[in-house]
Amino acid sequence: MFGRSRSWVGGQGKSKNIHSLDHLKYMYHVLTKNTTVTDHNRNLLVETIRSITEILIWGDQNDSSVFDFFLEKNMFAFFLNILRQKSGRYVCVQLLQTLNILFENISHETSLYYLLSNNHVNSIIVHKFDFSDEEIMAYYISFLKTLSLKLNNHTVHFFYNEHTNDFALYTEAIKFFNHPESMVRIAVRTITLNVYKVDNQHMLHYIRDKTAVPYFSNLVWFIGSHVIELDKCVQTDEEHKNRGKLSDLVAEHLDHLHYLNDILTINCEFLNDVLTDHLLNRLFLPLYVYSLVTQEQTEDRKINPQVSLYLLSQVFLIIHYQPLVHSLADVILNGDLSVFTLQTEQSAHKSSSNAGVRRFTKPLESLERSLEMSRQRGRKRAQKRPNYKNVGEEEEEKRGSDEGPEEEKEKAKGTEASSKASRTSGDKEEIEMVVMEKCRISDVSTLTEQNITDEEKSAAAAARSEGQKSRPFLDMLYSALDCDTEDYQALFVLCLLYAMSHSKGINPELLERIQLPVPSQERNTYSQVLVERVIRIMSQAAQPDGKVRLATLELSCLLLKQSVLSGSQCIIKDIHLACLEGAREESLHLLRQFYKGEEIFLDMFEDEYRSMMSKPLNVEYLMMDASILLPPTGTPLTGIDFVKRLPCGDVERTRRAIRVFFMLRSLSLQLQGEPETQLPLTRPEDLIKTDDVLDLNNSDLIACMVVSKDGVQAQRFLAVDVYQMSLVEPDSKRLGWGVVKFAGLLQDMQVSGVEDDSRALNIIIHKPTSNPHAKPMPILQANFIFADHIRCIIAKQRLAKGRIQARRMKMQRIAALLDLPVQPSTEVLGFSQPSVTSSLPFRFYDQSRRGPAFASVDKVPGFAVAHIAQHNSTSSSSSVSPSSSGPPDSCDSLTASNTSTQSQTGLALAPSLTPAPQPTISLLSDNDAETLSVESLTLLPPADPPRLRSFSTQSSIQDEDEVANTSRPEDDCTGVRDAQSQDISIIPEEDESSPESGPLLAGETEDLMQAQREEPVTQPEADSMGVLANQEDNPDLEEETAID
């Protein structure tokens, strides 16, 4: 071990142990002999410097005499000497690496003090390295960063010189704040934060007085320039090609905001004042807020309202510094354009400075120059007043005497006032620092006045009723909530409102004044304007061709809940609740149009529910996504998340309809204080779980050997329950009972034969997952070997049958949820009837439900077709009416196609009762159809008379609705069938056109309310819903749920 470390010493090794004082002495000798860097000794010097590093670190950890020697001989001076000889990149890099290692690895405080004590480090910091070399740059900035990590109240004195007003570590670092290399910029930010963190008043005063204005004004300009580039990127985007660049720019903006927030959270008050002033008056107000209302392209530096809304949302989501965000929110919510114009007048007579307008302008000189000027100035002043310390004190005294208790009282407003005052800081001033000082004075003089104005304003605002005051920004927000053509801006407005209402930095009173929802705050009123607009978004989302994205809808729901739920109470007005119920009803209708018996529908339905529950919207993440900055698109080819775009194709439209329904249903239930009883379709607590002990007396059990993929074998009994299959082993305690070793949902199961073994089955059960990108994870993948092939066939049939039945029962639950007629119960209960499982072709079950082309097995309408074909004397249909998925305006063609179906089947059924063709996706392959007819023979008993009743019920209501609506040919058709009394009222799809077209009118709402009162929405009629009732009574059948 020891030997190896020495091997490199090679030729020069006079000392046996390189980690020793002796060896350092030798190195010193080498340095003294080679004070001038030449081509010949360069390598030797580099190696010498390198090994000195190693010895020093070793010394720090093992032998302090090493450090003593290093200091005694002033070896740092040799380093500097070498550095100053312009000895080239090679040597520079080595020196910087050495310094990095030295400061990084030193563990003893005293060693550190030694190294810093003679100001050599500062000389190295100010050395003009060749920063065009990326490696030198990287080592240099890392060196500064390493040093900044060592800063504390003691060490800061080695870097900040009060007398000369020098703080090279900081001033040299911030010169690189806009370096093209991101890692360098990050390092600069780290250094500044490490500096601000040190609680040394003198140093911080220096920072504020000499560097804060130049640095922050340049930083703000830098951020603003990025914003303008970002905006340009949005403007010039074609076909979403700019997305890569856009997401970088957005991430950059986020980085900046987080950085600003990190500075503000350090909570160094006077730095924050300067920063707040610059951010507010040079960036957020003139660039972001002003862009909300200006329509014309008068100023070339305007950004688009949607970009500005997006960025403002980010600001409120990330920055919580009270003086900043409160002032900003105040302007947005209460302010008018006078904040941009009045200011000029005010400042005109308050200060001689002529450029007091809030404007996004470039600082007149570069940061480097400002710092240089300020440094020189500092020197001059230092001559006059040798100790800077005095200056600070003096100033503070003055402030104290002038402002006194008033300032404390108005602390919250103080910054605002001061920032308003310092708005007078001129762009045309030579040195901004001077302006800064002027501001401080004018600050004092304007403070009182400003406060009065503010109080007057707020008093006036309180006195006047809401809406009378001109609030162009707020008006803009509300009007942007209109989603008639698109929800591009609406999404951002919702985010912004959400962000403001959740901001810790905004005084709740401000929000309450305009009745914006403040979470967890008791209240008895809410903003009607907001609520009405939000409900309107919901109503639009429920339209078949609504342009509302799911994210927008979810956020609307969030905001509505926030607005009208006060504690555990819901304060929503009846009229608004009625509108909301109307929207929910529409979503129900929309979903009914998509309801199909297809296998995939059930999967989608459950999957959407899982996604909704498991991934609630995170607004912060949403606003980090640059893709929403581009106009909403429908195509998934962009890779944009489904909830952030419009649906594409029938499958996605179905998913969307499902999700809209879920969201509005959940919202409606929550606002009415009702618990959800029907969703999810299977609750985990109802399922059989591993280690449950079951009474299996009188159950059908099939013994088998389960051979898992990795070859583990186990003897088990296979039991098939309503929703699950389970593998049990006998309970040792009770005869006839079994302990569950595995339980899986039948609906997620795939059964196939094993090629060369007629006694074996291959069974895979997938885990239901809410993440569509995740690979389907099998929770069971095994071969089941039975005693003989007869048992094997029985098992296969039982499983396959069970799978179909499990799925069918769930489909019926969905139908019940959608107030659609449900098939009679016999077939469901018939599961236990042995005859049912008789002659099913195996190949049918071999299809994977996850297989290609939606291999579909369980189609309710499909059954209907088959069934009708077989029993065409009965006019009953086991099917619901899955009316066309097309838009409602196509009803004429729909009727036509329905009629043709009718004639084909040779039945005198109402068009709405016959299975509608499914024009968009045909999931029925010939093969399936054939199978289905075979199956339907064996499975479906003749339909019960009650079926007829519920159907005609539906028609009759449609008929009745005709009275209200203009009659349509389609209705006439259905109306003919109206012979029975009406039990169920289902608002037919024809209804949807009216709420869609008009605004939310009271009259209409009343109508809807009427309809709802007549209709027990969640309580299906006993006869048609007999199955359901039955199921609910029967705990065995009640078991349903998704396993997660």
Place this chain on the structure above:
Amino acid sequence: MAYAYLFKYIIIGDTGVGKSCLLLQFTDKRFQPVHDLTIGVEFGARMITIDGKQIKLQIWDTAGQESFRSITRSYYRGAAGALLVYDITRRDTFNHLTTWLEDARQHSNSNMVIMLIGNKSDLESRREVKKEEGEAFAREHGLIFMETSAKTASNVEEAFINTAKEIYEKIQEGVFDINNEANGIKIGPQHAATNSTMGGSQGGQQAGGGCC
């Protein structure tokens, strides 16, 4: 010295797992690992060759910046590769991996290659985390995994180079947008003229190597 690509790496993981030692071990061979000397560095660069192409690796240690949210998120974003390091002799450093990974995944660009490293494999007697556990974690989260020792230099080369290979493959597949420097990848200067003087740590390294 000219390079075809420059890859930026970051090293993340709990304090004391040996991040900076790994970094120094990889970037500068002249610092031989010795048992009585713990030495590390927060930045390093080194040239490697993949597929006949010169590739420069620039590695930034993110230690000490955890308290600032803005800094961590920026670091993640600017890197093409990340070494996520834990200490096999300290169970807690392994337990924290999930948090690190979540952070990395949330802030980094989705193509960032993450390598999981169980460091201090030389301290077998004090091992608290089994190699299999590391492997399982890596498999579960789609990471490359390796156990290394900065002390004995075992697997250190491989860890950095395999990560680079993965990034390189992604470039070949067109997954990375190499024209976008925000991804942590830079295309090298077309002409090596400015770099006529041999230099950099790779130069130093060669010099150091010469001494061996």
